[in-house]
Amino acid sequence: MTTAAVLSAGSWGTVFASVLADAGTDVTLHARRAEIADAINERHQNPGYLPGIDLPEQLKATTDIEQALTGADFVVVSVPAQAMRAGLTAWAPLLGPDTVLVSLMKGIELDSGLRMSEVIAEVAGVGPERVAVVSGPNLAREIANRQPAASVVACTDEQVAQRLQAACHTPYFRPYTNHDVIGCELGGAAKNVIALAVGIAVGMGLGNNAQSLLITRGLAETSRLGVALGADPHTFSGLAGMGDLVATCASPLSRNRSFGEHLGRGQSVTEAAAAISQTSEGVKTSEAILALARRHGVEMPITETVVQFLRGEVDLGKATALLMERPTKPERHTRTR
Numbered sequence: 536m537t538t539a540a541v542l543s544a545g546s547w548g549t550v551f552a553s554v555l556a557d558a559g560t561d562v563t564l565h566a567r568r569a570e571i572a573d574a575i576n577e578r579h580q581n582p583g584y585l586p587g588i589d590l591p592e593q594l595k596a597t598t599d600i601e602q603a604l605t606g607a608d609f610v611v612v613s614v615p616a617q618a619m620r621a622g623l624t625a626w627a628p629l630l631g632p633d634t635v636l637v638s639l640m641k642g643i644e645l646d647s648g649l650r651m652s653e654v655i656a657e658v659a660g661v662g663p664e665r666v667a668v669v670s671g672p673n674l675a676r677e678i679a680n681r682q683p684a685a686s687v688v689a690c691t692d693e694q695v696a697q698r699l700q701a702a703c704h705t706p707y708f709r710p711y712t713n714h715d716v717i718g719c720e721l722g723g724a725a726k727n728v729i730a731l732a733v734g735i736a737v738g739m740g741l742g743n744n745a746q747s748l749l750i751t752r753g754l755a756e757t758s759r760l761g762v763a764l765g766a767d768p769h770t771f772s773g774l775a776g777m778g779d780l781v782a783t784c785a786s787p788l789s790r791n792r793s794f795g796e797h798l799g800r801g802q803s804v805t806e807a808a809a810a811i812s813q814t815s816e817g818v819k820t821s822e823a824i825l826a827l828a829r830r831h832g833v834e835m836p837i838t839e840t841v842v843q844f845l846r847g848e849v850d851l852g853k854a855t856a857l858l859m860e861r862p863t864k865p866e867r868h869t870r871t872r
Protein backbone atom coordinates (compact mmCIF):
# COMPACT_ATOMS: atom_id res chain seq x y z
CA MET A 536 0.00 0.00 0.00
CA THR A 537 1.23 3.51 -0.82
CA THR A 538 1.96 5.61 2.27
CA ALA A 539 1.95 9.39 2.64
CA ALA A 540 2.67 11.99 5.30
CA VAL A 541 0.99 15.39 4.97
CA LEU A 542 2.51 18.43 6.68
CA SER A 543 0.46 20.16 8.01
CA ALA A 544 -3.16 20.15 9.15
CA GLY A 545 -4.37 23.52 7.79
CA SER A 546 -7.23 23.81 5.27
CA TRP A 547 -5.67 22.30 2.17
CA GLY A 548 -3.29 19.94 3.97
CA THR A 549 -6.24 18.36 5.79
CA VAL A 550 -8.40 18.16 2.66
CA PHE A 551 -5.66 16.77 0.41
CA ALA A 552 -4.87 14.20 3.13
CA SER A 553 -8.56 13.24 3.02
CA VAL A 554 -8.38 12.88 -0.77
CA LEU A 555 -5.35 10.58 -0.42
CA ALA A 556 -7.17 8.55 2.26
CA ASP A 557 -10.30 8.26 0.08
CA ALA A 558 -8.04 7.10 -2.78
CA GLY A 559 -6.81 4.20 -0.62
CA THR A 560 -3.45 5.68 0.38
CA ASP A 561 -2.32 5.13 3.97
CA VAL A 562 -2.04 8.75 5.21
CA THR A 563 -0.71 10.35 8.38
CA LEU A 564 -1.43 14.03 8.81
CA HIS A 565 1.00 16.02 10.95
CA ALA A 566 -0.57 18.70 13.16
CA ARG A 567 1.42 21.20 15.18
CA ARG A 568 -1.28 21.37 17.88
CA ALA A 569 -2.39 18.33 19.91
CA GLU A 570 -6.03 19.44 19.97
CA ILE A 571 -6.14 19.29 16.15
CA ALA A 572 -4.58 15.81 16.05
CA ASP A 573 -6.98 14.64 18.79
CA ALA A 574 -10.04 16.06 16.99
CA ILE A 575 -9.03 14.29 13.75
CA ASN A 576 -8.30 10.95 15.44
CA GLU A 577 -11.26 10.92 17.83
CA ARG A 578 -14.01 12.89 16.04
CA HIS A 579 -12.75 12.85 12.42
CA GLN A 580 -13.04 16.64 12.28
CA ASN A 581 -10.73 19.66 12.07
CA PRO A 582 -13.15 22.27 13.39
CA GLY A 583 -10.75 25.23 13.39
CA TYR A 584 -10.08 24.99 9.65
CA LEU A 585 -13.02 22.97 8.32
CA PRO A 586 -16.03 23.43 10.60
CA GLY A 587 -18.87 20.98 9.95
CA ILE A 588 -16.82 18.71 7.66
CA ASP A 589 -16.59 14.96 8.38
CA LEU A 590 -13.15 13.64 7.46
CA PRO A 591 -12.48 10.02 6.38
CA GLU A 592 -12.39 7.71 9.41
CA GLN A 593 -9.17 6.09 8.17
CA LEU A 594 -7.29 9.44 8.23
CA LYS A 595 -4.77 9.46 11.11
CA ALA A 596 -3.12 12.50 12.68
CA THR A 597 -0.09 12.95 14.94
CA THR A 598 2.00 15.72 16.45
CA ASP A 599 5.06 13.44 16.24
CA ILE A 600 6.89 14.45 13.05
CA GLU A 601 9.16 11.37 13.12
CA GLN A 602 6.14 9.07 13.31
CA ALA A 603 4.52 10.91 10.39
CA LEU A 604 7.60 10.80 8.14
CA THR A 605 8.98 7.34 8.83
CA GLY A 606 8.49 5.06 5.82
CA ALA A 607 6.39 7.54 3.82
CA ASP A 608 6.49 7.10 0.02
CA PHE A 609 5.20 10.67 -0.39
CA VAL A 610 5.81 13.60 1.93
CA VAL A 611 3.27 16.27 1.06
CA VAL A 612 4.07 19.81 2.22
CA SER A 613 1.27 22.34 2.75
CA VAL A 614 2.39 25.24 4.92
CA PRO A 615 2.56 28.98 4.10
CA ALA A 616 5.14 29.44 1.32
CA GLN A 617 7.30 31.85 3.30
CA ALA A 618 7.48 29.36 6.23
CA MET A 619 8.38 26.36 4.11
CA ARG A 620 12.19 26.64 4.10
CA ALA A 621 12.45 26.79 7.89
CA GLY A 622 9.98 23.93 8.36
CA LEU A 623 11.58 21.62 5.82
CA THR A 624 15.09 22.34 7.11
CA ALA A 625 14.00 20.84 10.43
CA TRP A 626 12.22 17.86 8.83
CA ALA A 627 14.77 16.99 6.08
CA PRO A 628 17.02 14.72 8.22
CA LEU A 629 13.99 12.45 8.80
CA LEU A 630 13.22 11.87 5.10
CA GLY A 631 13.78 8.43 3.58
CA PRO A 632 16.25 7.96 0.68
CA ASP A 633 13.49 7.35 -1.92
CA THR A 634 10.77 9.61 -0.55
CA VAL A 635 9.06 11.84 -3.12
CA LEU A 636 8.34 15.35 -1.85
CA VAL A 637 5.09 16.97 -2.98
CA SER A 638 4.33 20.68 -2.85
CA LEU A 639 0.73 21.85 -2.50
CA MET A 640 1.85 25.44 -2.03
CA LYS A 641 1.01 28.38 -4.29
CA GLY A 642 3.65 30.97 -3.52
CA ILE A 643 7.13 32.17 -4.49
CA GLU A 644 9.83 32.59 -1.83
CA LEU A 645 10.30 36.28 -1.18
CA ASP A 646 14.05 36.45 -0.50
CA SER A 647 15.20 34.07 -3.25
CA GLY A 648 12.48 34.26 -5.93
CA LEU A 649 12.47 30.46 -5.96
CA ARG A 650 9.41 28.33 -6.65
CA MET A 651 8.41 25.96 -3.86
CA SER A 652 9.70 22.87 -5.68
CA GLU A 653 13.06 24.61 -6.08
CA VAL A 654 13.23 25.40 -2.37
CA ILE A 655 12.28 21.80 -1.55
CA ALA A 656 14.98 20.38 -3.84
CA GLU A 657 17.57 22.75 -2.35
CA VAL A 658 16.70 22.13 1.31
CA ALA A 659 16.15 18.36 1.03
CA GLY A 660 19.15 17.93 -1.29
CA VAL A 661 17.17 15.93 -3.87
CA GLY A 662 16.92 16.08 -7.66
CA PRO A 663 13.86 17.43 -9.49
CA GLU A 664 12.70 13.87 -10.24
CA ARG A 665 11.92 13.48 -6.53
CA VAL A 666 9.81 16.64 -6.27
CA ALA A 667 6.22 16.89 -7.51
CA VAL A 668 3.66 19.67 -7.44
CA VAL A 669 -0.14 19.53 -7.17
CA SER A 670 -1.84 22.65 -8.52
CA GLY A 671 -5.23 23.47 -9.99
CA PRO A 672 -8.68 24.88 -9.24
CA ASN A 673 -8.92 23.29 -5.81
CA LEU A 674 -10.88 25.32 -3.28
CA ALA A 675 -10.40 23.21 -0.16
CA ARG A 676 -13.92 23.45 1.23
CA GLU A 677 -15.58 22.27 -2.00
CA ILE A 678 -13.29 19.24 -2.16
CA ALA A 679 -13.87 18.58 1.56
CA ASN A 680 -17.55 18.25 0.61
CA ARG A 681 -16.48 15.78 -2.09
CA GLN A 682 -17.69 18.04 -4.91
CA PRO A 683 -16.07 17.17 -8.28
CA ALA A 684 -12.72 18.82 -8.99
CA ALA A 685 -9.69 18.25 -11.19
CA SER A 686 -6.06 19.11 -10.62
CA VAL A 687 -2.60 18.74 -12.12
CA VAL A 688 0.20 16.56 -10.75
CA ALA A 689 3.43 17.92 -12.19
CA CYS A 690 6.85 16.30 -12.08
CA THR A 691 9.79 16.11 -14.46
CA ASP A 692 9.65 12.32 -13.99
CA GLU A 693 6.45 11.03 -15.66
CA GLN A 694 6.46 7.79 -13.64
CA VAL A 695 6.60 9.67 -10.36
CA ALA A 696 3.72 11.88 -11.53
CA GLN A 697 1.72 8.76 -12.45
CA ARG A 698 2.35 7.18 -9.04
CA LEU A 699 1.12 10.30 -7.27
CA GLN A 700 -1.81 10.56 -9.69
CA ALA A 701 -2.89 7.03 -8.70
CA ALA A 702 -2.41 7.82 -5.01
CA CYS A 703 -4.87 10.75 -5.10
CA HIS A 704 -7.45 9.74 -7.71
CA THR A 705 -10.96 9.44 -6.24
CA PRO A 706 -14.51 9.58 -7.70
CA TYR A 707 -14.57 13.32 -6.90
CA PHE A 708 -10.88 14.29 -7.46
CA ARG A 709 -9.45 13.83 -10.96
CA PRO A 710 -5.69 14.47 -11.27
CA TYR A 711 -3.97 14.95 -14.65
CA THR A 712 -0.20 14.61 -15.05
CA ASN A 713 1.97 17.35 -16.57
CA HIS A 714 5.74 17.61 -17.02
CA ASP A 715 5.74 21.44 -16.89
CA VAL A 716 6.55 22.04 -13.22
CA ILE A 717 7.53 25.68 -13.85
CA GLY A 718 4.25 26.60 -15.54
CA CYS A 719 2.05 24.76 -13.03
CA GLU A 720 3.76 26.37 -10.05
CA LEU A 721 3.84 29.84 -11.55
CA GLY A 722 0.17 29.58 -12.55
CA GLY A 723 -0.78 28.68 -8.97
CA ALA A 724 1.29 31.45 -7.40
CA ALA A 725 0.41 34.25 -9.83
CA LYS A 726 -3.34 33.63 -9.73
CA ASN A 727 -3.29 34.57 -6.04
CA VAL A 728 -2.00 38.04 -6.97
CA ILE A 729 -4.64 38.44 -9.67
CA ALA A 730 -7.32 37.23 -7.22
CA LEU A 731 -6.25 40.01 -4.85
CA ALA A 732 -6.74 42.49 -7.69
CA VAL A 733 -10.16 41.05 -8.56
CA GLY A 734 -11.17 41.12 -4.89
CA ILE A 735 -10.12 44.76 -4.66
CA ALA A 736 -12.28 45.52 -7.72
CA VAL A 737 -15.25 43.69 -6.17
CA GLY A 738 -14.75 45.55 -2.89
CA MET A 739 -14.71 48.85 -4.81
CA GLY A 740 -18.07 47.93 -6.33
CA LEU A 741 -16.70 47.49 -9.87
CA GLY A 742 -18.55 45.14 -12.20
CA ASN A 743 -17.98 41.97 -14.18
CA ASN A 744 -16.30 43.80 -17.06
CA ALA A 745 -13.54 45.04 -14.75
CA GLN A 746 -13.18 41.60 -13.15
CA SER A 747 -12.92 39.93 -16.55
CA LEU A 748 -10.35 42.53 -17.64
CA LEU A 749 -8.17 41.69 -14.63
CA ILE A 750 -8.55 37.94 -15.09
CA THR A 751 -7.78 38.00 -18.82
CA ARG A 752 -4.91 40.47 -18.73
CA GLY A 753 -3.69 38.81 -15.53
CA LEU A 754 -3.40 35.55 -17.44
CA ALA A 755 -1.57 37.37 -20.26
CA GLU A 756 1.07 38.79 -17.91
CA THR A 757 1.43 35.47 -16.07
CA SER A 758 2.00 33.68 -19.40
CA ARG A 759 4.63 36.26 -20.42
CA LEU A 760 6.59 35.64 -17.24
CA GLY A 761 6.10 31.88 -17.57
CA VAL A 762 7.55 31.82 -21.07
CA ALA A 763 10.52 33.90 -19.89
CA LEU A 764 11.10 31.37 -17.08
CA GLY A 765 10.95 28.41 -19.48
CA ALA A 766 7.36 27.25 -18.96
CA ASP A 767 5.21 25.69 -21.69
CA PRO A 768 2.75 28.42 -22.77
CA HIS A 769 -0.03 25.81 -23.13
CA THR A 770 0.04 25.22 -19.39
CA PHE A 771 -1.55 28.63 -18.85
CA SER A 772 -4.71 27.63 -20.71
CA GLY A 773 -4.98 24.47 -18.61
CA LEU A 774 -6.21 23.63 -15.11
CA ALA A 775 -3.15 25.05 -13.33
CA GLY A 776 -3.38 28.27 -15.35
CA MET A 777 -6.75 29.58 -16.48
CA GLY A 778 -8.61 26.92 -14.48
CA ASP A 779 -7.21 27.96 -11.12
CA LEU A 780 -7.34 31.65 -11.99
CA VAL A 781 -11.05 31.53 -12.82
CA ALA A 782 -12.00 29.42 -9.77
CA THR A 783 -10.06 31.62 -7.38
CA CYS A 784 -11.14 34.95 -8.83
CA ALA A 785 -14.80 33.89 -8.99
CA SER A 786 -15.17 32.25 -5.59
CA PRO A 787 -16.07 33.91 -2.30
CA LEU A 788 -14.29 30.88 -0.72
CA SER A 789 -10.91 32.21 -1.93
CA ARG A 790 -8.90 33.80 0.87
CA ASN A 791 -6.95 35.92 -1.64
CA ARG A 792 -10.05 37.28 -3.35
CA SER A 793 -11.68 37.91 0.06
CA PHE A 794 -8.50 39.65 1.28
CA GLY A 795 -8.73 41.94 -1.75
CA GLU A 796 -12.40 42.64 -1.08
CA HIS A 797 -11.54 43.93 2.40
CA LEU A 798 -8.89 46.19 0.86
CA GLY A 799 -11.28 47.42 -1.83
CA ARG A 800 -13.78 48.39 0.86
CA GLY A 801 -11.12 50.61 2.42
CA GLN A 802 -9.58 48.35 5.10
CA SER A 803 -5.82 48.30 5.73
CA VAL A 804 -3.60 45.28 4.99
CA THR A 805 -3.43 44.59 8.74
CA GLU A 806 -7.22 44.72 9.07
CA ALA A 807 -7.71 42.45 6.05
CA ALA A 808 -5.16 39.92 7.38
CA ALA A 809 -6.93 39.83 10.74
CA ALA A 810 -10.31 39.34 9.04
CA ILE A 811 -9.10 36.43 6.86
CA SER A 812 -6.84 34.75 9.49
CA GLN A 813 -5.72 31.98 7.05
CA THR A 814 -2.91 31.99 4.48
CA SER A 815 -3.33 34.55 1.66
CA GLU A 816 -0.21 33.81 -0.37
CA GLY A 817 -0.73 36.63 -2.89
CA VAL A 818 0.23 39.35 -0.42
CA LYS A 819 3.92 38.41 -0.15
CA THR A 820 4.10 36.51 -3.43
CA SER A 821 3.15 39.67 -5.35
CA GLU A 822 6.50 41.20 -4.32
CA ALA A 823 8.37 38.01 -5.26
CA ILE A 824 6.71 37.79 -8.67
CA LEU A 825 7.34 41.45 -9.44
CA ALA A 826 11.03 41.00 -8.57
CA LEU A 827 11.18 37.94 -10.87
CA ALA A 828 9.48 39.86 -13.66
CA ARG A 829 11.94 42.76 -13.38
CA ARG A 830 14.88 40.35 -13.36
CA HIS A 831 13.61 38.81 -16.61
CA GLY A 832 12.55 42.08 -18.26
CA VAL A 833 8.84 41.15 -18.31
CA GLU A 834 6.13 43.76 -17.92
CA MET A 835 3.42 42.80 -15.35
CA PRO A 836 1.29 45.91 -14.85
CA ILE A 837 -1.44 44.32 -12.71
CA THR A 838 1.07 42.69 -10.37
CA GLU A 839 3.05 45.92 -10.18
CA THR A 840 -0.06 47.93 -9.30
CA VAL A 841 -1.09 45.39 -6.62
CA VAL A 842 2.38 45.70 -5.09
CA GLN A 843 2.27 49.51 -5.13
CA PHE A 844 -1.17 49.46 -3.53
CA LEU A 845 -0.17 46.92 -0.83
CA ARG A 846 2.90 49.04 -0.04
CA GLY A 847 0.63 52.07 0.38
CA GLU A 848 2.32 53.92 -2.47
CA VAL A 849 -0.96 54.48 -4.37
CA ASP A 850 -4.62 54.66 -3.32
CA LEU A 851 -7.50 52.85 -5.03
CA GLY A 852 -8.20 55.71 -7.46
CA LYS A 853 -4.58 56.08 -8.50
CA ALA A 854 -4.20 52.28 -8.87
CA THR A 855 -7.18 52.17 -11.22
CA ALA A 856 -5.81 55.09 -13.23
CA LEU A 857 -2.37 53.49 -13.46
CA LEU A 858 -3.88 50.46 -15.19
CA MET A 859 -6.48 52.21 -17.36
CA GLU A 860 -4.30 55.08 -18.56
CA ARG A 861 -1.33 53.01 -19.72
CA PRO A 862 -0.37 53.58 -23.35
CA THR A 863 -2.65 51.58 -25.65
CA LYS A 864 -1.19 48.61 -27.52
CA PRO A 865 -2.11 45.50 -29.53
CA GLU A 866 -3.77 42.75 -27.49
CA ARG A 867 -1.12 40.22 -28.39
CA HIS A 868 2.62 40.73 -28.82
CA THR A 869 5.10 38.08 -29.81
CA ARG A 870 7.72 39.83 -27.69
CA THR A 871 7.73 39.63 -23.83
CA ARG A 872 6.90 43.36 -23.44
Ligand SMILES: NC(=O)c1ccc[n+]([C@@H]2O[C@H](COP(=O)([O-])OP(=O)(O)OC[C@H]3O[C@@H](n4cnc5c(N)ncnc54)[C@H](O)[C@@H]3O)[C@@H](O)[C@H]2O)c1
Nearest residue numbers: 543544545546547548613614618639640641674675813814
Ligand atom coordinates in the same frame (compact mmCIF):
# COMPACT_ATOMS: atom_id res chain seq x y z
N1 LIG B 1 -6.97 26.28 1.07
C1 LIG B 1 -7.05 26.01 -0.22
O1 LIG B 1 -8.17 25.96 -0.78
C2 LIG B 1 -5.81 25.73 -1.01
C3 LIG B 1 -5.93 25.02 -2.20
C4 LIG B 1 -4.79 24.78 -2.96
C5 LIG B 1 -3.55 25.23 -2.51
N2 LIG B 1 -3.47 25.91 -1.34
C6 LIG B 1 -2.13 26.32 -0.92
O2 LIG B 1 -1.72 25.47 0.15
C7 LIG B 1 -0.82 26.17 1.03
C8 LIG B 1 -1.33 26.05 2.45
O3 LIG B 1 -2.60 26.66 2.50
P1 LIG B 1 -3.70 26.28 3.55
O4 LIG B 1 -5.00 26.63 2.94
O5 LIG B 1 -3.57 24.90 4.05
O6 LIG B 1 -3.33 27.33 4.70
P2 LIG B 1 -3.87 27.40 6.18
O7 LIG B 1 -3.64 28.78 6.64
O8 LIG B 1 -5.26 26.87 6.24
O9 LIG B 1 -2.94 26.37 6.97
C9 LIG B 1 -1.55 26.57 7.08
C10 LIG B 1 -0.94 25.40 7.85
O10 LIG B 1 0.46 25.64 7.96
C11 LIG B 1 0.83 25.59 9.33
N3 LIG B 1 1.84 26.60 9.56
C12 LIG B 1 1.65 27.93 9.70
N4 LIG B 1 2.83 28.54 9.91
C13 LIG B 1 3.75 27.58 9.94
C14 LIG B 1 5.13 27.59 10.13
N5 LIG B 1 5.78 28.73 10.37
N6 LIG B 1 5.78 26.42 10.08
C15 LIG B 1 5.11 25.29 9.87
N7 LIG B 1 3.77 25.21 9.68
C16 LIG B 1 3.12 26.36 9.70
C17 LIG B 1 -0.41 25.88 10.14
O11 LIG B 1 -0.31 25.30 11.42
C18 LIG B 1 -1.47 25.23 9.26
O12 LIG B 1 -1.55 23.86 9.57
C19 LIG B 1 -0.78 27.63 0.51
O13 LIG B 1 0.37 27.80 -0.25
C20 LIG B 1 -2.03 27.73 -0.37
O14 LIG B 1 -1.87 28.69 -1.41
C21 LIG B 1 -4.55 26.15 -0.57
Ligand SMILES: O=P(O)(O)OC[C@H](O)CO
Nearest residue numbers: 671672673674789790791
Ligand atom coordinates in the same frame (compact mmCIF):
# COMPACT_ATOMS: atom_id res chain seq x y z
O1 LIG C 1 -8.21 30.44 -0.86
P1 LIG C 1 -7.09 30.77 -1.82
O2 LIG C 1 -7.23 32.15 -2.37
O3 LIG C 1 -5.76 30.48 -1.21
O4 LIG C 1 -7.24 29.81 -3.08
C1 LIG C 1 -7.40 28.45 -2.86
C2 LIG C 1 -6.92 27.61 -4.02
O5 LIG C 1 -5.61 27.93 -4.37
C3 LIG C 1 -7.83 27.63 -5.21
O6 LIG C 1 -7.37 26.74 -6.19
